Amino acid sequence: LQSDAHLREQYEKCFTCVEGEIWMNKSFVFCGQHFMRSGPKLELERPLVLWSLSLIFMLYIVVTQSVYDQSFYSGPISKFWAYAFVLSKAPELGTVCSHVLEGVENCESDTISVVLYSWSSYKDQVAGGGWFMTMNYLILQMAMGLAVSGLAYCWIQDGCPSYLDNIVLVFLMYLTYLLLFSFPHTLFTAVTHC
Numbered sequence: 001l002q003s004d005a006h007l008r009e010q011y012e013k014c015f016t017c018v019e020g021e022i023w024m025n026k027s028f029v030f031c032g033q034h035f036m037r038s039g040p041k042l043e044l045e046r047p048l049v050l051w052s053l054s055l056i057f058m059l060y061i062v063v064t065q066s067v068y069d070q071s072f073y074s075g076p077i078s079k080f081w082a083y084a085f086v087l088s089k090a091p092e093l094g095t096v097c098s099h100v101l102e103g104v105e106n107c108e109s110d111t112i113s114v115v116l117y118s119w120s121s122y123k124d125q126v127a128g129g130g131w132f133m134t135m136n137y138l139i140l141q142m143a144m145g146l147a148v149s150g151l152a153y154c155w156i157q158d159g160c161p162s163y164l165d166n167i168v169l170v171f172l173m174y175l176t177y178l179l180l181f182s183f184p185h186t187l188f189t190a191v192t193h194c
Contacts, residue, residue, distance in 0.1 A: 072130030085133045086122045089115040127162040128152045145174030
């Protein structure tokens with residue numbers, strides 16, 4: 001396992017995007033277009049199944065590496081954006097105050113919990129933090145938050161740099177968001193009738 005990690009690290013250090021793009025253009029695009037112009041129709045069902053399975057395997061490797069990876073907090077560019085993201089949560093507290101004063105439902109717990117979780121995760125530089133910060137801007141944030149926290153929990157015994165209390169907090173936070181924002185009227189009605 002250590003040698004695989006070392007090989008992966010060496011590959012990542014030596015890899016350059018420019019060389020990869022040049023190779024892909026020469027090998028796949030040009031040759032593929034040339035072959036398809038003059039060749040017969042191909043039966044590709046089986047190769048496409050194998051291709052899809054290999055993509056799943058590669059995705060597993062990428063997700064595993066990225067959840068374990070803490071360089072998001074120290075990379076030359078990403079560390080700035082991680083810090084900026086955490087600082088950007090402070091002004092959102094003003095929005096919460098205005099929403100509370102206006103009587104808007106379900107907004108304050110979302111923002112306050114994101115602020116507290118972001119600051120705590122940044123302070124501890126926990127695994128998966130880059131995913132949480134990135135996914136905060138996307139619609140699939142809640143499902144991905146649950147998935148990443150589940151992966152971090154599964155891999156914590158293998159040395160994934162996270163803490164159980166952090167994983168439980170983020171799991172509960174994203175589960176709450178999923179329930180609140182997926183079924184807001186149903187949950188609100190159920191709570192008011194208790």
